[in-house]
């Protein structure tokens with residue numbers, strides 16, 4: 001499973017990259033707005049830090065302007081994947097992008113049918129937002145399972161990216177459900193390595209080792 005970080009914060013991206021487990025980055029207009037930075041400058045910094053797919057989202061709603069933005073981002077760096085929402089004009093653009101060799105991350109997916117359409121249009125990635133489905137009382141993980149089954153039934157190569165992840169449990173369950181990628185906030189990446197029994201176990205090993213060291217001193 002590939003791990004992406006879901007942020008526009010360059011410091012978090014650097015720290016996650018330094019952990020050696022980072023495969024890519026997803027951004028969205030809300031995450032970028034939080035940083036209060038010029039987007040293209042930020043994007044250039046991100047591609048310099050992470051050698052993997054970096055999602056940059058279009059903000060146009062009509063086909064022509066979506067395509068203009070998509071071509072612009074795709075030309076800027078080979079690792080940039082264009083994020084396009086799964087709306088009717090977006091769907092047309094996803095097809096054109098696929099025909100032109102532009103990789104698309106289809107975003108704001110909340111149904112198996114939208115995922116099916118994105119795959120048929122040739123999207124490189126589909127992003128079901130599981131946390132937001134849970135937020136409104138649905139079962140986000142069930143959507144991941146459905147998409148996995150549908151893609152496997154027909155041999156679609158579109159990669160399933162579990163998005164809107166809120167907890168380490170989401171990561172485990174998305175992996176079990178067969179998601180190809182999980183994108184998560186830095187806080188969740190940090191939580192993945194935490195376990196109280198690891199800390200307790202390590203403290204005990206270290207205190208016991210002190211006894212061994214004392215004996216060694218006596219013996220020498």
Ligand code: E4P
Pocket residue numbers: 006026027028107127129131132163164165183
């Ligand atoms: C995906 O690429 C989105 O940026 C993201 O996962 C949305 O997550 P949120 O629901 O926490 O905003």
